[in-house]
Amino acid sequence: MIRRTAAGLFLHDLKNRGLSAWTLSLLLIAFYGILYFGQYYWTPDNPCTDNASCYSEGAVCEAGACLRESRIERGQDWLYRTATVHIDELGWKLGASVDAAARPDGTLARDENKNGLIDNWEHFGNRWTVYGMLYTLGILLGGAWICFKYRHNRYQIVRTGVVMMVQTSFAFSLPILLKFFHKPEYYFSYMWPLKIDYLDPRNFAYYGEGLVLWGFFASLAVVPVMTLLYGKRWYCSWVCGCGGLANTFGEPWRHLSNKSSNAWKFEKVAIYTVMGVAFFSTALWFASAVLPESSSLHAAATGTRKWYGLVVTASLSGAIGTGLYPLGGTRVWCRNFCPMAAFLGIIQKLGRFRIRVKKEMCISCGLCSKYCEMGIDVRSYAQAGLSFTRASCVGCGMCAEVCPRGVLRLENSAKVDPQDLSLVSFLDESWKGAASSVAAKI
Amino acid sequence: MKIVIVGNGVAGVTCAMTARQRDPHAEITIVGGETDYFFSRTALMYSFMDRMTRRDLEPYERKAYAEQRIALRRDWVIDHHADAKTVHLSSGATLSYDKLVLALGATPNRFGWEGINDVKEGLVHFVSMQDLDACERLTPSTREAIVVGGGLIGIELVESLLHHGIKVTFLIREPYYWPVALGREEGDIVTEQLRAHGVDVRYMEEMKRIEVDAAGRVSGVLTNKGETIPCQMLGICVGVRPSIDRLKAFTDPPQLSRGVVVDETLQSSLPDVFACGDCAEIQPIEGRSYIEMIWYSAKRQGRHVAANLFGDQLRYAPPIFFNSSKFFEVEYTTVGEVMSLPEGTPTLFRKHPTKPLCQRILHNGDRVLGFNMLGSRWNHEILERWIRERRSPAWVVAQLADAQFDVEFGRANLASCIQRELPLAKELSR
Numbered sequence: 068m069i070r071r072t073a074a075g076l077f078l079h080d081l082k083n084r085g086l087s088a089w090t091l092s093l094l095l096i097a098f099y100g101i102l103y104f105g106q107y108y109w110t111p112d113n114p115c116t117d118n119a120s121c122y123s124e125g126a127v128c129e130a131g132a133c134l135r136e137s138r139i140e141r142g143q144d145w146l147y148r149t150a151t152v153h154i155d156e157l158g159w160k161l162g163a164s165v166d167a168a169a170r171p172d173g174t175l176a177r178d179e180n181k182n183g184l185i186d187n188w189e190h191f192g193n194r195w196t197v198y199g200m201l202y203t204l205g206i207l208l209g210g211a212w213i214c215f216k217y218r219h220n221r222y223q224i225v226r227t228g229v230v231m232m233v234q235t236s237f238a239f240s241l242p243i244l245l246k247f248f249h250k251p252e253y254y255f256s257y258m259w260p261l262k263i264d265y266l267d268p269r270n271f272a273y274y275g276e277g278l279v280l281w282g283f284f285a286s287l288a289v290v291p292v293m294t295l296l297y298g299k300r301w302y303c304s305w306v307c308g309c310g311g312l313a314n315t316f317g318e319p320w321r322h323l324s325n326k327s328s329n330a331w332k333f334e335k336v337a338i339y340t341v342m343g344v345a346f347f348s349t350a351l352w353f354a355s356a357v358l359p360e361s362s363s364l365h366a367a368a369t370g371t372r373k374w375y376g377l378v379v380t381a382s383l384s385g386a387i388g389t390g391l392y393p394l395g396g397t398r399v400w401c402r403n404f405c406p407m408a409a410f411l412g413i414i415q416k417l418g419r420f421r422i423r424v425k426k427e428m429c430i431s432c433g434l435c436s437k438y439c440e441m442g443i444d445v446r447s448y449a450q451a452g453l454s455f456t457r458a459s460c461v462g463c464g465m466c467a468e469v470c471p472r473g474v475l476r477l478e479n480s481a482k483v484d485p486q487d488l489s490l491v492s493f494l495d496e497s498w499k500g501a502a503s504s505v506a507a508k509i
Numbered sequence: 510m511k512i513v514i515v516g517n518g519v520a521g522v523t524c525a526m527t528a529r530q531r532d533p534h535a536e537i538t539i540v541g542g543e544t545d546y547f548f549s550r551t552a553l554m555y556s557f558m559d560r561m562t563r564r565d566l567e568p569y570e571r572k573a574y575a576e577q578r579i580a581l582r583r584d585w586v587i588d589h590h591a592d593a594k595t596v597h598l599s600s601g602a603t604l605s606y607d608k609l610v611l612a613l614g615a616t617p618n619r620f621g622w623e624g625i626n627d628v629k630e631g632l633v634h635f636v637s638m639q640d641l642d643a644c645e646r647l648t649p650s651t652r653e654a655i656v657v658g659g660g661l662i663g664i665e666l667v668e669s670l671l672h673h674g675i676k677v678t679f680l681i682r683e684p685y686y687w688p689v690a691l692g693r694e695e696g697d698i699v700t701e702q703l704r705a706h707g708v709d710v711r712y713m714e715e716m717k718r719i720e721v722d723a724a725g726r727v728s729g730v731l732t733n734k735g736e737t738i739p740c741q742m743l744g745i746c747v748g749v750r751p752s753i754d755r756l757k758a759f760t761d762p763p764q765l766s767r768g769v770v771v772d773e774t775l776q777s778s779l780p781d782v783f784a785c786g787d788c789a790e791i792q793p794i795e796g797r798s799y800i801e802m803i804w805y806s807a808k809r810q811g812r813h814v815a816a817n818l819f820g821d822q823l824r825y826a827p828p829i830f831f832n833s834s835k836f837f838e839v840e841y842t843t844v845g846e847v848m849s850l851p852e853g854t855p856t857l858f859r860k861h862p863t864k865p866l867c868q869r870i871l872h873n874g875d876r877v878l879g880f881n882m883l884g885s886r887w888n889h890e891i892l893e894r895w896i897r898e899r900r901s902p903a904w905v906v907a908q909l910a911d912a913q914f915d916v917e918f919g920r921a922n923l924a925s926c927i928q929r930e931l932p933l934a935k936e937l938s939r
């Protein structure tokens with residue numbers, strides 16, 4: 068029942084797909100639209116020396132300025148132009164003020180640096196700096212709220228603390244510092260296949276061999292080993308910025324995830340499709356890098372880059388993923404589309420992480436399912452008394468937190484538990500056979 | 510085979526699902542008068558507090574019933590003919606059965622307080638969906654409420670009302686909170702919680718008379734201390750009893766006592782009629798009859814009946830008792846015979862000097878008998894095993910950390926608890 072105070076009614080409306088939730092969602096989507104697609108209508112004519120310095124704009128260097136094909140294709144639009152100019156300018160000012168603080172005499176503002184290169188102001192501070200700052204602020208303020216709200220739960224405090232630290236350092240300050248020192252902009256908290264560019268041979272020259280090697284090592288060694296030991300949570304709810312925002316700023320909407328079995332079917336199809344596309348694209352880019360220039364693979368590679376960026380990165384992870392927080396819950400992207408989540412999830416199923424269920428103690432209240440941001444029907448496992456590992460579980464620990472009977476516990480153990488969810492498999496205990504055959508394979 | 514189950518609570522639905530696994534061809538029908546679909550009664554308070562919608566209370570997806578080919582009928586069973594093997598519904602329909610399962614649940618108690626017959630509005634219980642409707646209807650026009658009865662349902666209602674900004678007075682007949690399950694020390698911790706949340710909790714104070722206004726709405730309560738406390742809503746949570754009132758009007762009722770009397774195979778006095786859950790009064794061959802009114806037992810008995818419908822003749826024997834609850838933020842786990850142990854039973858009582866965190870280990874000097882744990886999470890499976898293995902109190906204290914079930918990084922610090930010998934004090938007698 069809704070609390071009949073003004074605050075109660077408003078919060079209910081905001082948290083339960085009311086008018087305010089729809090408004091907020093539209094605003095968020097519009098913001099992302101401008102952020103991502105504004106650049107197709109207007110490009111600052113950034114001074115540049117080579118393609119690498121235009122990289123962060125996703126543009127090419129032509130006649131000393133970063134230029135985008137689409138700008139030529141589509142022309143300009145006053146709405147987008149104004150919005151983008153203003154946001155970019157704000158970013159520019161931010162960059163300039165950081166620089167001014169670092170160099171009080173202001174001499175280097177547009178001076179040549181010691182390598183004889185001109186400082187790329189627009190790269191140092193632009194709309195992405197503004198976005199990064201807002202994002203970080205969302206995580207910090209939301210994180211502080213989480214630490215207060217769940218102050219009795221040390222797991223939540225430690226986890227949220229780590230997410231806040233990773234966001235402020237690896238995902239915000241460090242890349243700015245790197246640019247400041249004329250190093251490639253690299254986000255150590257992201258890796259392939261989430262940041263698909265990191266294993267795209269086109270960018271290897273820009274990143275340099277150290278970072279490229281790290282990229283391979285992180286994705287192919289660190290990720291699998293950590294996930295086998297601790298489950299995908301080490302990444303999805305301790306490190307990743309998408310998860311970070313979901314679990315902090317997104318707290319009011321975590322319960323909106325769809326728990327139906329149909330939503331689970333959709334999830335499985337969608338997420339493995341995106342993962343397939345990500346793997347295929349990477350393979351294509353490698354192929355086009357080793358084959359001669361004229362190859363038709365080249366055109367295909369360029370095409371997939373463009374479409375992957377447009378559909379997966381900008382639309383699904385940005386506009387839909389975050390824009391739909393107030394309507395579809397906080398993990399729409401993570402649950403249904405993120406190729407990294409799919410990759411981690413498969414490894415998680417083979418690893419040690421599981422949610423341990425105390426036998427017989429569940430009262431089927433459903434709080435765990437309600438507050439599972441991944442839309443896992445935790446109750447169906449809990450009321451059957453079965454510990455479980457689901458590929459999508461990000462180990463946020465909220466099911467364990469809200470359970471009024473202390474039934475659930477996240478743990479890293481060597482046991483193999485059921486992966487399948489169907490009423491029949493619970494009732495006739497056929498999952499036991501499935502579990503032991505998995506055990507035999509490992 | 511035609512199976513008709515009366516009552517779509519946890520006992521009835523568990524029975525139906527289990528029976529379906531046993532026999533893919535049986536015709537299974539559940540008749541329930543309260544709601545269209547099985548819901549979790551235990552979560553009523555979360556719906557009242559806007560943490561869940563009513564739909565969220567349903568443990569199974571609605572399509573699961575069709576998939577399991579379990580027919581649901583929203584209706585009340587009002588009559589039963591044993592010879593014809595039929596039940597009659599309030600809509601006028603008749604269902605015939607080969608096996609009948611009564612899973613009727615429980616009804617809140619009411620006693621003959623003075624003035625209760627004049628009440629037309631403002632009196633609520635907190636057991637059924639209709640009770641929740643009434644609570645929600647009355648909440649906006651309520652500033653002060655009184656909850657009578659210091660048990661688990663009472664404290665859940667108190668918490669829900671507080672959430673809505675209502676000032677609550679909690680009248681408890683006993684000298685401290687819930688003496689049937691808690692020792693004095695645990696009870697005091699709960700009292701502290703209640704007071705910290707602003708509840709005016711009054712022990713050894715009983716309702717003497719209910720006052721109503723001109724429209725018949727509850728306006729206050731006169732207590733045995735002679736004080737009249739004003740209220741617009743009165744929550745009565747003084748226990749529940751098996752819902753057998755309708756059965757008394759049946760043409761052929763099964764034998765009734767406090768509940769539907771069943772033997773250890775959960776079969777009633779009538780052939781092919783079984784009972785399970787809150788309504789079943791189990792009469793063992795020797796010893797006293799008992800009714801288990803908790804969720805876990807209802808589920809267990811539902812499964813048990815499902816086996817016996819097919820002639821298994823399994824005898825029901827409750828396992829070592831366990832239960833859990835939550836008083837505001839304080840979680841509670843109990844295992845073993847705590848309720849039934851006599852006053853003065855030796856206990857090791859361990860309490861944190863400042864936090865609402867304590868453990869009570871009951872023993873007979875030689876082996877542990879039960880646990881009452883407050884303020885942190887425990888794995889009842891391990892505690893249960895220790896009781897079964899007849900472990901000594903000293904051994905258990907040394908191993909206690911093994912049974913902790915707190916979140917990672919959040920293990921309660923047991924070392925900081927101060928331990929003392931303390932005979933169980935119940936202070937039931939005034």
Ligand SMILES: Cc1cc2nc3c(=O)[nH]c(=O)nc-3n(C[C@H](O)[C@H](O)[C@H](O)COP(=O)(O)OP(=O)(O)OC[C@H]3O[C@@H](n4cnc5c(N)ncnc54)[C@H](O)[C@@H]3O)c2cc1C
Pocket residue numbers: 430515516517518519520521540541542543544550551552553554584585586587612613614615635636637662665752755785786787788802803804805807832833834
């Ligand atoms: C607020 C609250 C909180 C609780 N919390 C806990 C807890 O934390 N832990 C715990 O262990 N237990 C708890 N319980 C107790 C637990 O809910 C019950 O033990 C359990 O629900 C019993 O299940 P049942 O299937 O026997 O009966 P019920 O769930 O009561 O279901 C019986 C159903 O049958 C229907 N019915 C009865 N007669 C007829 C008829 N003639 N025709 C058609 N339908 C009929 C009733 O309307 C009802 O819907 C709680 C109870 C309440 C009220």
Ligand code: SF4
Pocket residue numbers: 422435438439440441442443445459460461462463464465466467477
């Ligand atoms: S199952 Fe639990 S830990 Fe996993 S995502 Fe859902 S709420 Fe988080």
Ligand code: SF4
Pocket residue numbers: 428429430431432433434435436445446449450469470471472473474475
């Ligand atoms: S929150 Fe706990 S008690 Fe409630 S359904 Fe989930 S596991 Fe069961």
